[in-house]
Amino acid sequence: MSQYRTFAAADAVEYARQFGGVDNPNSLVDALEVGDGNLNLVFRIFDTAGVSRVIVKQALPWVRCVGESWPLTLDRARLEAEVLIEHGKFCPQHTVNILHYDPLLAVTVMEDLSDHAIWRADLVKGIDWPQAAGQLGDYLAQTLFHTSDFFQHPHQKKADVIRFTNPELCDITEELFFNEPYEVHARNAYPRALEPLAESLREDHELRVAVAGLKHRFYSNAEALLHGDVHSGSIFVAEGSLKVIDAEFGFYGPIGFDIGSALGNLLISYCAAPGLLPPREAADAREKRLNDVRQLWQSFAEGFLALAAEKSRDRALAVPGYASTFLAKIWRDSVGYSGTELIRRTVGMSQVADIKGIQDDAMRVECVRQAITLGRSLILLADHVADIDALIARIRQNG
Amino acid sequence: MSQYRTFAAADAVEYARQFGGVDNPNSLVDALEVGDGNLNLVFRIFDTAGVSRVIVKQALPWVRCVGESWPLTLDRARLEAEVLIEHGKFCPQHTVNILHYDPLLAVTVMEDLSDHAIWRADLVKGIDWPQAAGQLGDYLAQTLFHTSDFFQHPHQKKADVIRFTNPELCDITEELFFNEPYEVHARNAYPRALEPLAESLREDHELRVAVAGLKHRFYSNAEALLHGDVHSGSIFVAEGSLKVIDAEFGFYGPIGFDIGSALGNLLISYCAAPGLLPPREAADAREKRLNDVRQLWQSFAEGFLALAAEKSRDRALAVPGYASTFLAKIWRDSVGYSGTELIRRTVGMSQVADIKGIQDDAMRVECVRQAITLGRSLILLADHVADIDALIARIRQNG
Incomplete structure (x- = not known):
C-alpha cells in the first residue's frame, strides 16, 4: 500500500x-x-x-x-x-x-498521444479535422448506450451509480454551469462592456426557470455513465483518429449533458471564428463547425438507435419505438445543455482559448456577445427545436 | 452483535x-x-x-x-x-x-396502531375516511419535498441515493409493474374471460412504448426518497389520523411513482365498488373516491408548492416558477404510474382485496375490465390530461 x-x-x-x-x-x-x-x-x-x-x-x-x-x-x-x-x-x-x-x-x-493534437488548439488555428465530429458522436453513442438502462443489468447499473458518485466534481459543474453565470459572482469573467447583457440574463425569468430544469436533471437523471466534461480541450485528434481523455467529472447523469457539452464547444468555436481568422477563412470555418454539429448529432443518434435495436437487454425498454421516444428527450436536453455550455464559457469563469485568443478587444466582445445570445436562445428554445436542421437554422439566425 | x-x-x-x-x-x-x-x-x-x-x-x-x-x-x-x-x-x-x-x-x-384500521379494509367495506386522502397528500408533499434536490444539500442527497439503493425490492417492482402484465407470464392473475383484453394490452404498441418510458424513469429519475409502495393496505387510518407503514420498497425515484401508486389504489377501489356494495352505496362510494383523488392531488400539489416557495435551499431550483414547472412533470408521471398500478393489480400477480372480495364472478370480471381499460387510458393519456378536473372527467368517461 x-x-x-x-x-x-x-x-x-x-x-x-x-x-x-x-x-x-x-x-x-x-x-x-x-x-x-x-x-x-x-x-x-x-x-x-x-x-x-x-x-x-x-x-x-x-x-x-x-x-x-x-x-x-x-x-x-x-x-x-x-x-x-x-x-x-x-x-x-x-x-x-x-x-x-x-x-x-x-x-x-x-x-501517450503526442502524435495527436488537442482538438481545441487546432480549431483555434482554423485547422479542420473533418472526421472528428462523427467519431465523437460514435464515442458518445457507444459509451452512453452501453452504460444505460437499455443495456446494463439493473443491479449492475445501481452498483455503478454508487461507484461513480462524484460529489465534489459535480459540485463544480453545479456551480459553474448552473448558478454563477446567472448571478452577480466574483468568478464571472465576461467583458465589462457586456454587463447589460449579463444583467439581462440574471433578470430573464423564463431563462432562469429553464436553467433550473437543466440543473435539476443534472442532479437527478441517472441515465448513463457520462464523461462529464466533453470539450474540445479534452479530445485528441490525428489523421483518422480521435481519443477522449480527462474523465474526472464522470458520473451517472443525463445523456444530453455530454452531447450538449460537445455541441456547445463546437458552437463556441463557431462564434469565435471571426475573431481568430481572416474573414474568408472564418466564414469557411463557421460552415465547417455547423457541419460538425450536424455530424456529431447524426452520428450519435444513428449509433444510439442502432445499438438500441440490436443490443437492448431490458425487456420493456427494448420495445420498438421506445428508443426514438427517449432520443427526443436526449435531443431537448442536448440543445439546452449546449446553451449552458456557451454561457458558462463566456459569462462564467471557465474561459477558453477560442475566446481568449481573440486579439482585438472589440471583436472579442462581439464574439462573446454572439455566444451568449446564442446560448440564451438555445436554452429557451430547447423544447421547441424540432431537429438538427431546425437547430442549424436557428444558429444561423443568431448572426 | x-x-x-x-x-x-x-x-x-x-x-x-x-x-x-x-x-x-x-x-x-x-x-x-x-x-x-x-x-x-x-x-x-x-x-x-x-x-x-x-x-x-x-x-x-x-x-x-x-x-x-x-x-x-x-x-x-x-x-x-x-x-x-x-x-x-x-x-x-x-x-x-x-x-x-x-x-x-x-x-x-x-x-402499535391497533386503534387504527387498515384503509383498504375499510374501503372494501364502504367505510369512508374523509380526511385520509388529504392527509396522505400532506405526507407525500412533506416527505418528497424534503428529500428532493430542492431541499437536500447535493452531497447529502448523493449519499442518501447510495444509502437507499434497493436493488432487490426494485427488481420486484420493475418486474411486476412494468414487465409481466404486458407479457404472457405465469404469474399474471387476470380472469380467463379477459384474455382478449390482456392480449390487446400486449399488442398495443403505443401503450408498450409509454410503459417503457415509465419504467425508464423508475430506473433513472432519482428525484426524492420514495416510500415505494404507497397503497391503501400500507396505510392506517383512524379519526383524524393517518399513518403510513411498510416502506421496504423505498429508494430514490420519480416522485410521480408514489403519487401514482396512491391514486391508482383509490381508482381500484372506485372500479371495485359496484362489485362490493349495493348500487346506491356503490355510487356514493365512487363519488367519494373521486373526491379522494382530487383531495390527494390538491393536498400534495399545494403542499409541495408551498414548501418549495418557503424552504427551497438550492439557489437555482428556488427561482420562482420552477417548482410549478416541475410539478407539471410530476403530474404527468403520476397519471401514468396510476395507470400501471391499476394494471399490475388486475392483470398482474399483486391482486388486492378490493377485487378478490367481489363474490359475483361476472361482476368481478366487469370491475376488472373497467380497471384495466381505465389503466390503459391513463397510461396513454398521461401527457395530455391537463389537470385534476380533466383527470376526473376522464375517469367518469371510462364508465
Missing part, C-alpha cells in the same frame, strides 16, 4: 518503468511536466531516443491555479481512471488507454 | 421488553403473530391487561407465500426502518414511529 506523495519527475520516470508496459523499461529516462490544467500533474515520459512513450498523471489535492485554497478529493483519480476503463470497454478506439492506476497515489499511467 | 435467527413469540416479547420504550417492560407478556404479508413476521405484543402495546416486525429471508424458493435480502429491514425514520423527520404525524431497529436480526420495533 502506497501513501500519497506528490511526484517529482524522477518519481514519474520510476513509476513509468514499473507500470508503463514498455518492452524495455530501463529505456525510460526522462520526464517533462506538461500539465496545463489546474488540477493535476501530467508527466510525459521519454526514452533514451527522446521519444515520448507514456503519460503519468497525478491528481493534486487542491486546485493548482488558486494554490492550496480549494482542496479537492484525490478520489477523482480513481473516478477518472475507472470511467475511462469503463468507456474503453465499449469504445476502445476513441478512449485513451489506461495502463495502470493507483488510487492511493492518485496516479494513472496511460498511453 | 446479534446473528440472524427467526423470532418465535417469546423472542418477540423479550425483544419488546428491551426496546419497546414501555414504562414497565415486564408488563409485556404475550405476542401474537398477525402478519398477512408474505415477506415478514409481525408480532403484536400485549401487556398483562391484554392491551396491544408495541409491534415487533422481522423480515424473513424469503418470500413467505412461495416458501423458501424466492430468497430476499434481509437488508430490506434496514431500508424500511431508515426510510420511515427519514420520513418521520419530515412528517412525524403521518409516519409510523420507529422505536428501534437491528439490522442483523432484521427486526424493527415500532408503535
Whole structure:
C-alpha cells in the first residue's frame, strides 16, 4: 500500500518503468511536466531516443491555479481512471488507454498521444479535422448506450451509480454551469462592456426557470455513465483518429449533458471564428463547425438507435419505438445543455482559448456577445427545436 | 452483535421488553403473530391487561407465500426502518414511529396502531375516511419535498441515493409493474374471460412504448426518497389520523411513482365498488373516491408548492416558477404510474382485496375490465390530461 506523495519527475520516470508496459523499461529516462490544467500533474515520459512513450498523471489535492485554497478529493483519480476503463470497454478506439492506476497515489499511467493534437488548439488555428465530429458522436453513442438502462443489468447499473458518485466534481459543474453565470459572482469573467447583457440574463425569468430544469436533471437523471466534461480541450485528434481523455467529472447523469457539452464547444468555436481568422477563412470555418454539429448529432443518434435495436437487454425498454421516444428527450436536453455550455464559457469563469485568443478587444466582445445570445436562445428554445436542421437554422439566425 | 435467527413469540416479547420504550417492560407478556404479508413476521405484543402495546416486525429471508424458493435480502429491514425514520423527520404525524431497529436480526420495533384500521379494509367495506386522502397528500408533499434536490444539500442527497439503493425490492417492482402484465407470464392473475383484453394490452404498441418510458424513469429519475409502495393496505387510518407503514420498497425515484401508486389504489377501489356494495352505496362510494383523488392531488400539489416557495435551499431550483414547472412533470408521471398500478393489480400477480372480495364472478370480471381499460387510458393519456378536473372527467368517461 502506497501513501500519497506528490511526484517529482524522477518519481514519474520510476513509476513509468514499473507500470508503463514498455518492452524495455530501463529505456525510460526522462520526464517533462506538461500539465496545463489546474488540477493535476501530467508527466510525459521519454526514452533514451527522446521519444515520448507514456503519460503519468497525478491528481493534486487542491486546485493548482488558486494554490492550496480549494482542496479537492484525490478520489477523482480513481473516478477518472475507472470511467475511462469503463468507456474503453465499449469504445476502445476513441478512449485513451489506461495502463495502470493507483488510487492511493492518485496516479494513472496511460498511453501517450503526442502524435495527436488537442482538438481545441487546432480549431483555434482554423485547422479542420473533418472526421472528428462523427467519431465523437460514435464515442458518445457507444459509451452512453452501453452504460444505460437499455443495456446494463439493473443491479449492475445501481452498483455503478454508487461507484461513480462524484460529489465534489459535480459540485463544480453545479456551480459553474448552473448558478454563477446567472448571478452577480466574483468568478464571472465576461467583458465589462457586456454587463447589460449579463444583467439581462440574471433578470430573464423564463431563462432562469429553464436553467433550473437543466440543473435539476443534472442532479437527478441517472441515465448513463457520462464523461462529464466533453470539450474540445479534452479530445485528441490525428489523421483518422480521435481519443477522449480527462474523465474526472464522470458520473451517472443525463445523456444530453455530454452531447450538449460537445455541441456547445463546437458552437463556441463557431462564434469565435471571426475573431481568430481572416474573414474568408472564418466564414469557411463557421460552415465547417455547423457541419460538425450536424455530424456529431447524426452520428450519435444513428449509433444510439442502432445499438438500441440490436443490443437492448431490458425487456420493456427494448420495445420498438421506445428508443426514438427517449432520443427526443436526449435531443431537448442536448440543445439546452449546449446553451449552458456557451454561457458558462463566456459569462462564467471557465474561459477558453477560442475566446481568449481573440486579439482585438472589440471583436472579442462581439464574439462573446454572439455566444451568449446564442446560448440564451438555445436554452429557451430547447423544447421547441424540432431537429438538427431546425437547430442549424436557428444558429444561423443568431448572426 | 446479534446473528440472524427467526423470532418465535417469546423472542418477540423479550425483544419488546428491551426496546419497546414501555414504562414497565415486564408488563409485556404475550405476542401474537398477525402478519398477512408474505415477506415478514409481525408480532403484536400485549401487556398483562391484554392491551396491544408495541409491534415487533422481522423480515424473513424469503418470500413467505412461495416458501423458501424466492430468497430476499434481509437488508430490506434496514431500508424500511431508515426510510420511515427519514420520513418521520419530515412528517412525524403521518409516519409510523420507529422505536428501534437491528439490522442483523432484521427486526424493527415500532408503535402499535391497533386503534387504527387498515384503509383498504375499510374501503372494501364502504367505510369512508374523509380526511385520509388529504392527509396522505400532506405526507407525500412533506416527505418528497424534503428529500428532493430542492431541499437536500447535493452531497447529502448523493449519499442518501447510495444509502437507499434497493436493488432487490426494485427488481420486484420493475418486474411486476412494468414487465409481466404486458407479457404472457405465469404469474399474471387476470380472469380467463379477459384474455382478449390482456392480449390487446400486449399488442398495443403505443401503450408498450409509454410503459417503457415509465419504467425508464423508475430506473433513472432519482428525484426524492420514495416510500415505494404507497397503497391503501400500507396505510392506517383512524379519526383524524393517518399513518403510513411498510416502506421496504423505498429508494430514490420519480416522485410521480408514489403519487401514482396512491391514486391508482383509490381508482381500484372506485372500479371495485359496484362489485362490493349495493348500487346506491356503490355510487356514493365512487363519488367519494373521486373526491379522494382530487383531495390527494390538491393536498400534495399545494403542499409541495408551498414548501418549495418557503424552504427551497438550492439557489437555482428556488427561482420562482420552477417548482410549478416541475410539478407539471410530476403530474404527468403520476397519471401514468396510476395507470400501471391499476394494471399490475388486475392483470398482474399483486391482486388486492378490493377485487378478490367481489363474490359475483361476472361482476368481478366487469370491475376488472373497467380497471384495466381505465389503466390503459391513463397510461396513454398521461401527457395530455391537463389537470385534476380533466383527470376526473376522464375517469367518469371510462364508465
